[in-house]
């Protein structure tokens with residue numbers, strides 16, 4: 001348990017990804033089974049142990065020490081788990097306590113019932129030293145957020161065995177803690193575990209953005225184009241009655257989309273985009289947001305904002321792995337499969353016909369739906385390769401929208417920027433053409449260089465008309481004011497803002513010192529961009 | 533004799549009227565008794581100074597020879613008469629030369645602990661509990677959350693990290709007097725035989741410790757000789773905590789920032805300082821040692837100074853010991 005505790009403490013304080021990786025690999029290489037597998041599961045959030053309530057912990061500790069002294073301690077440290085780990089009275093002498101293995105601790109916790117839970121937990125705390133007590137409390141109160149992503153954990157496994165991370169990724173969902181067959185294979189003691197799991201995740205293929213000269217040498221005839229939808233990239237997999245809906249990182253997102261899951265009555269693995277609405281009427285981005293970041297969903301919400309999948313690719317049908325086949329063939333197989341799927345929940349991502357890059361560029365700039373963020377280019381002959389290979393696939397995003405707005409308020413930043421006015425609220429003109437007023441339409445705090453930051457900061461200080469706390473109101477009328485060119489990804493309707501619009505991902509793209517504020521844009525320009 | 537007639541606070545520090553002297557005064561006084569060489573206890577400019585020979589040497593190294601009008605060396609455990617008070621220095625186990633000071637008159641004995649620790653430390657003489665009526669204890673780590681781990685384990689953590697990151701330099705921040713030498717000595721005891729690089733500010737004090745018989749093994753200044761950063765790959769570099777915030781630290785390859793201090797027990801403290809490897813290593817007593825020491829002295833009254841007084845006062849109350857905070861200003865410990 002001590003080594004696990006030390007690993008946790010070091011991971012928290014090690015900023016660099018490579019440093020974290022070194023620590024993880026070293027731990028995995030020098031810790032026996034099954035402890036290392038359990039540790040890995042704990043880090044990845046896959047360890048199943050009964051949880052402990054903070055109130056129970058507090059009771060346990062104040063039964064054992066003066067509540068006033070506990071109060072002083074908690075005030076000083078600020079974190080309950082850490083305080084209890086530190087002040088827990090040590091009944092036995094340090095040398096007499098042996099260091100229980102993580103597997104022993106986990107087994108003890110799993111055996112604990114509701115009634116003897118507190119006593120068993122207290123016994124464990126008695127046996128552990130301070131860092132191990134901290135690890136135990138964090139583990140059981142669900143506070144083990146230490147900046148180790150599932151991806152990083154899998155990379156560590158790959159490094160341990162000299163394998164590719166994608167190989168681990170493919171196996172991962174078929175394995176259970178403590179992953180004994182996986183370690184045996186990584187250490188060359190056994191064959192690669194068969195992907196025993198039904199409906200396993202297949203690492204996804206991603207595209208590079210089109211850069212300056214990429215298209216110059218590419219032949220349009222080699223590529224198919226389709227719209228790039230701004231939903232959630234998912235992989236829908238059905239096998240032997242098991243259905244799974246994975247995010248592009250391999251997380252199971254099915255609980256949030258039971259409506260889609262219900263319609264997944266196929267034996268296949270489909271790559272596509274999860275959207276909201278119906279194939280005949282794709283919903284807006286704000287509709288989609290109603291379904292994002294939820295662990296579960298009510299029937300009402302699922303009816304109002306139904307989820308469906310726009311299918312891009314077919315990776316597997318029945319027992320056949322299609323990934324080595326060229327895109328054109330996979331696409332043909334996908335088209336054939338579509339006929340058997342529920343048309344309310346699945347549709348085919350249409351190809352965008354084009355003759356030349358200029359032609360495609362024109363389509364990219366005026367997509368038929370606001371939730372399209374550009375086009376995808378896929379070579380007809382490209383196999384499905386996990387990761388982001390350069391060449392076979394490109395994404396060519398629509399250029400951002402821009403608007404000229406006027407700086408209205410500036411707020412001091414945080415950290416390194418705390419001495420600068422670095423968060424800006426900007427507005428556009430609205431109302432009577434002859435005597436318009438500015439309405440705020442958004443906030444931006446990046447997109448400028450350090451030098452530009454200094455210039456804006458000076459401008460703010462020289463043109464302050466009012467102050468409230470960290471915020472300054474800046475002179476902004478028809479004659480004087482600073483015009484900012486704002487780039488953004490799209491617009492939503494908003495009832496929270498007076499302007500009625502909310503920008504997605506706004507940032508400052510240029511400072512228009514040259515432009516008179518009277519020539520900044522009007523609200524109508526933005527309103528025209530709102531989805532119908 | 534009432535205790536406060538034997539010792540009480542004045543703006544200059546803790547004053548003994550029968551002996552007409554101050555203990556660790558924060559302002560220059562005619563006669564000063566000094567517990568140890570840390571800057572918040574030992575200040576220049578006093579008339580007469582009485583301290584252990586090591587403490588006088590250390591003050592000479594830090595402030596130059598003329599740091600006081602006159603100096604007198606105190607021998608541990610040998611009582612001496614100063615005016616109407618009897619004074620005895622006893623070892624405090626804090627840093628080289630550190631002492632507690634016992635002051636007696638008419639059957640009343642008060643012990644001023646100075647800073648002290650109870651853990652084994654090969655760089656100084658071990659603390660000895662002295663029976664007394666009033667014990668004046670420091671409380672730098674006077675909260676139940678402070679429980680120092682075994683120093684041997686902390687050094688093992690450092691060596692573990694050196695093994696894990698052989699391409700990086702480990703920069704260990706440690707206070708110049710006491711902590712730095714203790715870290716080095718602990719590394720030697722753990723079998724680490726490589727050259728340890730030290731910041732210039734540590735050189736004189738390390739030399740002094742060596743001259744006093746504390747073997748620190750091969751040391752070298754942390755300066756670049758060959759002009760390459762790689763020289764320090766895999767090395768341990770010890771410097772004062774302030775040096776690591778300095779441009780000086782940029783000479784090391786992708787350094788692992790370590791800090792050897794009792795404060796590193798609290799994770800937030802490590803985070804705030806950007807410490808990657810906190811080493812919980814203190815020259816003060818932790819909570820368990822403070823309370824155990826109070827019990828061992830048999831004191832019926834405890835004055836708490838220097839840190840977090842309220843928790844120790846509370847503990848004394850729960851254990852039937854009269855206690856009060858002694859508000860002394862100007863002690864912000866240098867050597868925690």
Ligand SMILES: [Zn+2]
Nearest residue numbers: 572647863865
């Ligand atoms: Zn001190």
Ligand SMILES: [Zn+2]
Nearest residue numbers: 570626647867
């Ligand atoms: Zn000190």
